[in-house]
Amino acid sequence: MGAPHVLFAAWIRRHPLRAYVLLAGALSWNYWLALLALGWRVAPGSDATHLPGLAGPAVAALLVTACAEGEAGWRALWQRCRRWPSPPGRTLVLALSPLIAGAAVFAARALVTGQLPAWAQFKAYPGLPADGSWPAVVLVALLLNGFGEELGWRGFLLRRLAASQGPRRAALIVAGVWALWHLPLFWLHAGMAAMVGPMLLGWAGGLVAGSLLLGWLFLATDSVLVVAVWHTAFNFMVATPPGHGAVAIVLNAAVVVAAVRVWRAWPR
Known part of the structure; x- marks a missing residue:
């Protein structure tokens, strides 16, 4: 019998998607559950x-790619993380469409x-100090929230699933995994805890719509x-x-409308 780490690496190469889902959940949940065990909650102040x-x-995504695809996989993933497709102006409008809307x-x-609203109010990003500088707030949010999620959900999981399941089913599978991954946050994060109840259905529907729209955007650009x-x-x-409130409702409704169009346009 081989060493445990060798057997584990071989299992990852045989089952990269299963390994990815388990590892992504373990990494995130261990941190969040540790905060809960210490009695900490994410809330204003x-x-x-x-x-x-x-x-x-x-x-x-980085660990499983390294194990399953080696250096070539890492290079391809890095290219997707820095790719800005042409025409650059159209891509900029797509990427910043939430700000425009x-x-x-x-x-x-x-x-x-x-x-x-006061410009400074937008710096009160959940999980970050409100008195941080704008460059620091944007950079941390982009790295941890933007790349932290999208490198995995779209750059790894959706890309692999879409090749075998088609874009529609792949986006729905990602939505299911994505939703379950959020579970500890409903106890840890005050904003998400407030949605427990009837609002939870709206959150789940918005997440599915977001998975469809982000899935379309990634597959159209191949850009994390x-x-x-x-x-x-x-x-x-x-x-x-x-x-908060009416603005979020309007923007989420716009995402749902866009997701419906994506669903109709995508092949079965």
């Missing part, structure tokens, strides 16, 4: 942060209320960078204080 746990999918919603609301920017931009619009 709290020193706790859930953000390092968001990097679990990316770390799992959010700005339109805020402008429309200002016509009624006469008020625009594009979907990471989109994911981060969307969270700045809906997860920070100015986006």
Whole structure:
């Protein structure tokens, strides 16, 4: 019999998707459950942060890729993390579409209320100190929330599933795994704990729609960078204080509408 680590590496090479899902969950859940065991909660004014746990999918993707595909797999993954497809202007509009749509919603609301949210309010990103500098907040959110999730969910899991299952079914499978992965956050994160109840159905539907839309965006561009920017931009619009309430509802509804169009356009 071989050494345990050799047998484990061989199992990963035979079952990369199964290994990825288990490893991504283990990495994220271990961190989040440790915070819960210590009695910490992520809430405004709290020193706790859930953000390092968001990097679990990316770390799992890197580890499984290294084991299953070696250096060639790492190089391909790195290319997807830095690819910005042509035409660059169109790609920029796609990647920043949550900011563009959010700005339109805020402008429309200002016509009624006469008020625009303070720029500094958008820095109150969940899990980060509100007094951080703008470059630091954006960089940490992009690395841990954007790349931390999208390198794994789209850059690894969706890409492999779509090759065998087709884009529709692959996006739905990713949505299911993605939803289960969030479970500890409903106890750890005050904002997500507030959704337990009827709002949870809306959250689940929005996540499925987001999986379809992000799946289409990734498969259309083959770029982790594009979907990471989109994911981060969307969270700045809906997860920070100015986006709570009506703005989040409007933007989530727009994602659902876009996801329906993706579903109809994709082959079975």
